[in-house]
Amino acid sequence: MADENPQDSAPSAGEPRPSRRALMLGAASASAIVSIKPALAQTAGSVLNCEIPVPDPGRAGSYIDANGKVVPPGTKGAFPPAVRPFRGEDVKKAMNGGNLPGTSYDQSRAYTNYIRRLQRGTSGFTCFASLQMPRG
Amino acid sequence: MSGALLAQMLRDPASVEALDASGWTGLLAAARAEQLIGTLAWRVEGLAMPEAARRVLEDARATVEQGRLVALWEAEMARRALAPAGMPVVLLKGTAFVAAGLSAGQGRQIGDLDILVPRERIEEAEAALIAAGWEWVKPDPYDDDYYRRWMHELPPLIHRERDRMIDVHHTILPLTARITPDAAALIDSGVALENGLLVLPPEGMVVHAAAHLFADGDLQGGLRNLWDIRCLTDEFGGTEFELKLAACAALHGLTREVERALRLSDHLFGEGADLTLADRLYVRRLLARDGWGRPTRKLTEFAFYLRGHWLRMPPLMLLQHLWTKWRKGYRPAG
Amino acid sequence: MTRYRAAPAATLRIVLLDVLTLVYHRASGITHVVDSPVPEMIEVLGGVPLTLDETLAALAAVHDLIDPDRNALAARLDELVAAGLVEAV
Amino acid sequence: MRHSTQLRIGPVGFRVGSDWRAPVALLDDLYRDYPPPQDDIPDFNVRLFAARFWRRWLRPSVQIGGDFVIPDAAPLPLAQGLLAAEMAMNLQMALGQRRYLLLHASAVERDGKALLMTGESGAGKSTLAALLMTRGWRLLGDEFVLLDPAAGMVHGFPRLISLKNEAIGVIEREAKGGRWGPLLEGTPKGAIRHLVPDVRSIAAMEQPATPALVLFPSFGFEGAEREVFPSECFVRLTQASTNYVTLGEAGFDALTGLVRGLPARAIDYPDTKTAIATVERLWGELA
Numbered sequence: 001m002a003d004e005n006p007q008d009s010a011p012s013a014g015e016p017r018p019s020r021r022a023l024m025l026g027a028a029s030a031s032a033i034v035s036i037k038p039a040l041a042q043t044a045g046s047v048l049n050c051e052i053p054v055p056d057p058g059r060a061g062s063y064i065d066a067n068g069k070v071v072p073p074g075t076k077g078a079f080p081p082a083v084r085p086f087r088g089e090d091v092k093k094a095m096n097g098g099n100l101p102g103t104s105y106d107q108s109r110a111y112t113n114y115i116r117r118l119q120r121g122t123s124g125f126t127c128f129a130s131l132q133m134p135r136g
Numbered sequence: 137m138s139g140a141l142l143a144q145m146l147r148d149p150a151s152v153e154a155l156d157a158s159g160w161t162g163l164l165a166a167a168r169a170e171q172l173i174g175t176l177a178w179r180v181e182g183l184a185m186p187e188a189a190r191r192v193l194e195d196a197r198a199t200v201e202q203g204r205l206v207a208l209w210e211a212e213m214a215r216r217a218l219a220p221a222g223m224p225v226v227l228l229k230g231t232a233f234v235a236a237g238l239s240a241g242q243g244r245q246i247g248d249l250d251i252l253v254p255r256e257r258i259e260e261a262e263a264a265l266i267a268a269g270w271e272w273v274k275p276d277p278y279d280d281d282y283y284r285r286w287m288h289e290l291p292p293l294i295h296r297e298r299d300r301m302i303d304v305h306h307t308i309l310p311l312t313a314r315i316t317p318d319a320a321a322l323i324d325s326g327v328a329l330e331n332g333l334l335v336l337p338p339e340g341m342v343v344h345a346a347a348h349l350f351a352d353g354d355l356q357g358g359l360r361n362l363w364d365i366r367c368l369t370d371e372f373g374g375t376e377f378e379l380k381l382a383a384c385a386a387l388h389g390l391t392r393e394v395e396r397a398l399r400l401s402d403h404l405f406g407e408g409a410d411l412t413l414a415d416r417l418y419v420r421r422l423l424a425r426d427g428w429g430r431p432t433r434k435l436t437e438f439a440f441y442l443r444g445h446w447l448r449m450p451p452l453m454l455l456q457h458l459w460t461k462w463r464k465g466y467r468p469a470g
Numbered sequence: 471m472t473r474y475r476a477a478p479a480a481t482l483r484i485v486l487l488d489v490l491t492l493v494y495h496r497a498s499g500i501t502h503v504v505d506s507p508v509p510e511m512i513e514v515l516g517g518v519p520l521t522l523d524e525t526l527a528a529l530a531a532v533h534d535l536i537d538p539d540r541n542a543l544a545a546r547l548d549e550l551v552a553a554g555l556v557e558a559v
Numbered sequence: 560m561r562h563s564t565q566l567r568i569g570p571v572g573f574r575v576g577s578d579w580r581a582p583v584a585l586l587d588d589l590y591r592d593y594p595p596p597q598d599d600i601p602d603f604n605v606r607l608f609a610a611r612f613w614r615r616w617l618r619p620s621v622q623i624g625g626d627f628v629i630p631d632a633a634p635l636p637l638a639q640g641l642l643a644a645e646m647a648m649n650l651q652m653a654l655g656q657r658r659y660l661l662l663h664a665s666a667v668e669r670d671g672k673a674l675l676m677t678g679e680s681g682a683g684k685s686t687l688a689a690l691l692m693t694r695g696w697r698l699l700g701d702e703f704v705l706l707d708p709a710a711g712m713v714h715g716f717p718r719l720i721s722l723k724n725e726a727i728g729v730i731e732r733e734a735k736g737g738r739w740g741p742l743l744e745g746t747p748k749g750a751i752r753h754l755v756p757d758v759r760s761i762a763a764m765e766q767p768a769t770p771a772l773v774l775f776p777s778f779g780f781e782g783a784e785r786e787v788f789p790s791e792c793f794v795r796l797t798q799a800s801t802n803y804v805t806l807g808e809a810g811f812d813a814l815t816g817l818v819r820g821l822p823a824r825a826i827d828y829p830d831t832k833t834a835i836a837t838v839e840r841l842w843g844e845l846a
Contacts (some may be wrong), residue, residue: 157598161574165604165626168626186598187598188596188601189598189600191597191658192602196657198657428560428606430624
């Protein structure tokens with residue numbers, strides 16, 4: 001039962017969870033739950049249908065340079081933001097050498113580099129992390 | 137023959153104590169192949185056995201226990217999806233055994249979720265399930281059309297998030313089979329569980345298991361089916377139950393099948409029974425496993441494959457069906 | 471009026487890891503990786519079943535809602551219902 | 560079955576049966592230093608058989624079978640019988656392992672502590688593990704790592720190291736005196752050659768190790784490195800595990816226990832030299 005695992009919900013000493021804090025309900029279209037599926041799932045399912053915006057909405061309008069770094073709009077040699085978020089399945093293909101849909105080769109490389117460097121907390125991170133499906 | 141060894145160990149668990157390493161190896165392989173390893177693990181728990189065997193069986197027990205939770209959850213999600221429609225939903229087979237807490241559920245490996253709903257409401261059920269995240273497994277026009285016209289269930293659906301299949305039945309045998317059980321009576325006989333889902337009464341469960349075993353299909357996995365029947369008759373046995381069972385079997389036109397199931401169950405798992413010549417063929421088929429878990433007696437198997445189809449369809453339709461399957465590359469497992 | 475109720479606390483193992491939270495649901499055997507406001511919603515829905523508006527009010531009572539948007543909350547609730555962590559009753 | 564053999568890799572016993580002598584003879588030779596299954600009762604059975612009986616002789620092709628199977632597994636030519644046996648054993652682990660949380664990862668050990676490396680096929684985890692083995696690390700396994708949910712320790716699964724294409728030459732130069740299986744050309748994954756783990760790794764295969772560092776290597780990129788936080792590490796490892804979901808709460812406990820407090824890094828590397836240097840540096844920083 002829950003109280004058999006007091007370490008679970010109780011915050012560890014030193015970083016108490018504030019009892020009252022700011023809370024975002026988020027956009028109606030965003031997703032706040034990723035359910036772990038069997039690695040050998042029979043259905044393609046949600047993981048490949050999740051989406052990764054480039055860049056994340058917090059930095060909307062910024063450009064992406066060849067190394068995948070987010071740079072100010074108009075930076076020379078960098079690419080404008082992607083028109084629409086990429087689907088997990090497309091990203092997976094691009095990671096294996098394909099091109100992201102609707103992009104040139106260099107643009108696709110830049111976006112993929114951006115996605116590879118996604119940090120926790122950024123939009124699309126959970127989707128990206130779920131794509132890491134090493135199979136033999 | 138390891139199929140016979142498996143049946144013997146289920147009947148008399150204490151006899152595992154006499155097994156040597158190769159006996160254990162063959163037993164475990166056959167139990168896995170018959171999907172009875174969880175059942176075996178339950179039966180022999182606490183007996184003396186080599187450490188390596190104990191470990192394999194312990195893992196099998198943990199696996200069926202997790203499988204039980206997942207099966208019950210799948211039933212619960214189907215209940216949530218179908219509850220607003222207010223139709224009766226009867227759980228069948230393994231999920232019903234564990235939901236009702238029956239001994240037949242102990243160690244039972246459970247695959248898909250099988251439910252029975254009234255025939256006139258099956259499309260409503262289908263729509264509600266699709267709205268709740270289930271989708272078609274494989275869109276194949278021939279199979280789809282075939283299912284809808286002739287089968288006793290919808291084409292299988294799989295839940296896109298949980299990766300679990302559901303079979304939605306409206307009766308317990310294909311419409312093409314020569315025996316036509318009274319599906320409405322089965323649903324009416326349903327016993328309500330605490331959450332509102334129904335299960336068949338014990339005699340209905342036995343009749344369904346016997347129908348599934350002898351009147352539908354090629355007896356693959358039949359040993360597990362027969363074990364289900366054994367557990368049910370052991371748990372509910374007695375004169376009163378026998379009368380109910382006979383009446384239920386007669387109502388659905390399955391007297392011959394139920395009587396055969398009881399004879400084979402007594403022969404394999406009980407005190408013995410007088411077998412007919414045909415019964416002996418069934419026994420041969422049910423025990424056809426070698427020490428590597430391979431099916432043996434290919435000819436018997438193929439005969440039962442043909443027979444399974446014969447029972448389900450009139451001959452001309454059978455020919456058309458086999459021809460279509462053949463062109464699509466199906467061959468009986470060999 | 472649809473009311474919402476979270477899975478009983480005894481069936482949930484909730485582990486906070488850096489910014490994301492893991493929820494293991496014992497009844498389903500499924501692990502959910504969730505972001506805010508999901509853990510907070512599970513908490514306020516742990517008692518009597520609440521309507522959408524009551525859920526919004528309950529969240530606002532214990533947190534400073536930056537975007538007290540009814541539609542966004544409805545979307546979160548739908549997700550929780552689909553995941554089986556919350557039941558619509 | 561006409562021919563059969565038994566062997567144990569780490570804590571897992573196998574029985575391999577075959578319609579042909581050659582694959583079994585090769586296994587007996589390459590696995591000659593491995594013990595038999597505990598109590599002579601294998602955890603898993605593997606079968607190599609002819610799909611049609613005439614396929615035993617006529618263009619013999621090996622079908623993979625066993626306790627756990629996937630439908631439609633393509634047969635392999637008899638010359639690749641060793642690969643078929645290895646694939647079949649891997650398949651039993653991937654589909655049937657229930658005692659340990661199975662991670663698709665390579666791992667090496669030093670001072671009782673384990674370094675885990677996981678990534679997509681082609682990320683170089685087998686190559687890196689083999690190279691580290693030649694540099695004094697003990698090989699725990701090049702394909703699977705077994706995490707014990709109760710104790711939190713990792714058990715090795717040091718099967719034959721499966722090296723592909725360019726990696727074969729790289730390791731042939733480094734592993735002096737190594738014992739090798741035949742070069743298998745034209746497999747579904749290109750050229751494959753199996754290297755027997757060194758004597759020390761086989762002898763110590765029953766000793767578990769404490770996980771100390773997990774790396775997510777990617778080959779073919781500029782050298783780079785970033786910290787992987789526990790939540791990302793958790794999600795990635797669930798997807799690198801074939802039995803996380805099946806193990807239920809035990810799997811959840813095992814994996815949350817592992818990622819909390821375990822340092823994790825994603826490393827990109829342009830060549831193996833850079834990778835080895837990065838690994839040694841990160842390992843040094845742990846202490």
